[in-house]
Amino acid sequence: GAVVSQHPSWVICKSGTSVKIECRSLDFQATTMFWYRQFPKQSLMLMATSNEGSKATYEQGVEKDKFLINHASLTLSTLTVTSAHPEDSSFYICSAIRDYLDNEQFFGPGTRLTVL
C-alpha cells in the first residue's frame, strides 16, 4: 500500500510552452502533498506544500506564477510549469502524507522535464 504515481515520467517541451505534471495517491487519500525539485547529483528542494481544497503554500524563492499547483481532490495534485524555459529543466518529485500520526511521506517516481 501507500503508492504514489506521477505522470508523465519524462516530458520534453519547447521553450515558452506550459507543462502539467500529475501526482496521484493510488491507494490512500492524501490531504497533504509536497512538490520537490532535484537537479542532477543534488538534493531535493521543497517547492511547495499542497493541501486539498486550498491554495498551495510556496517556499521562499519559488515563483508561484510560474509553478502553478492545484490539489483538486484527495488523490490528485498537479504542478503546471508555465512558460517553461531551459533553466526549468529538472527532476520534479511529489510526495504525499497518508497519516499525520505516521508522519511518513510517500514519494512518487519523479518526472524528468527537459525544456528545449
Add this chain to the structure above:
Amino acid sequence: AQTVTQSQPEMSVQEAETVTLSCTYDTSESNYYLFWYKQPPSRQMILVIRQEAYKQQNATENRFSVNFQKAAKSFSLKISDSQLGDTAMYFCAFMKRADYKLSFGAGTTVTVRA
C-alpha cells in the same frame, strides 16, 4: 530554518563490510523527526529508517541502524553487511512535527564494491 549537513559526498565500501554515514542538523525545535532516505539510480526515494526525537532508543531496521545523539544534533546511519543493492545516494532529512515538511541534506553517494 532547519539545516541538515552531510559532510561526506561519497563513500565506498566492500561488499559485506560496514559503512557509516554522518549527518548533523541544526534546529531550535523540540518536536521533530529524522529520516534516512535512499535514492538508487532509478531515482525513486525509499525510506530507510526514521527516528522520533523524543525517543532515546536508536532505531534499527535489519542491516540499517542509527546513532542518534540529540544533544550533539547528530544522526548517523550505519549500514552493516553491505550489499550491492545498497549502492545509492543517501539523504538525511529533518521533519518539523508542526508542518511535516522535509529538509534534506546534500546527500552521500554510497558505492558497494563486489
